């Protein structure tokens with residue numbers, strides 16, 4: 001039986017149980033956090049005075065809510081520039097019983113610090129391999145997957161370098177890749193092309209945020225290249241309204257892609273990206289409370305069941321697909 005690294009150590013794939021593939025315990029820029037801690041984050045205190053203790057309490061509250069709904073494992077794609085803190089993840093896992101799967105990588109649409117501009121893809125890959133084989137941030141907690149991103153600026157020089165570094169670290173260690181994409185900018189085909197050029201088996205690649213596309217044909221065209229597709233932003237109404245997300249999701253299930261897709265919310269227990277009012281817009285005009293880890297069980301699964309999703313399809317998306325993407329082997 002293949003195993004998966006969690007923040008509490010390795011577990012057997014069969015122990016993953018019901019798994020949400022894309023939820024953040026905390027999402028914030030580490031430089032802003034250190035230099036301007038008075039700025040605060042949404043859902044704690046948007047004006048200021050935020051302590052990491054407060055952020056940890058909110059993260060624990062959200063994970064406890066997921067556990068109450070039957071979730072056993074949360075895959076946490078926070079890497080560099082998203083405030084990854086594996087010690088916090090471990091404490092929250094201990095408090096709530098939720099198994100948390102951590103990653104390594106760099107979340108950037110363009111910018112890299114000079115320290116990484118001056119290093120090549122192989123040298124950056126070395127940093128990722130360390131996190132996978134030795135441990136993250138001076139701990140023995142190991143990364144179970146790699147993360148990179150492309151967004152509105154497209155696959156520019158720095159983004160391409162990070163993708164190649166991620167690909168090389170995957171080839172050396174065997175761990176899978178999650179790539180943030182932006183369907184509105186059609187980033188995914190080039191992202192996939194880079195992984196293929198580097199020799200990565202596309203079965204290991206998950207393209208995140210495919211559910212931001214209103215077009216099931218678009219998502220299908222990516223899956224047909226051999227990758228997994230994340231329908232993972234339920235609750236972010238500004239990028240795609242709920243009903244449209246459900247329609248694309250149901251169309252993909254009807255076309256037989258239940259074994260190639262994931263369902264999640266990309267929720268952030270706390271988030272420093274925007275002033276509070278902007279997050280309200282993202283969540284659809286004030287319904288910030290909807291864009292949380294709870295939405296999958298409270299709204300998404302009931303809507304999909306109503307639309308004809310079978311029990312088997314639901315089980316496949318929440319149990320089998322995460323295990324297969326993480327380990328490369330069927331459950």
Ligand SMILES: [Zn+2]
Nearest residue numbers: 022024077266
């Ligand atoms: Zn995310």
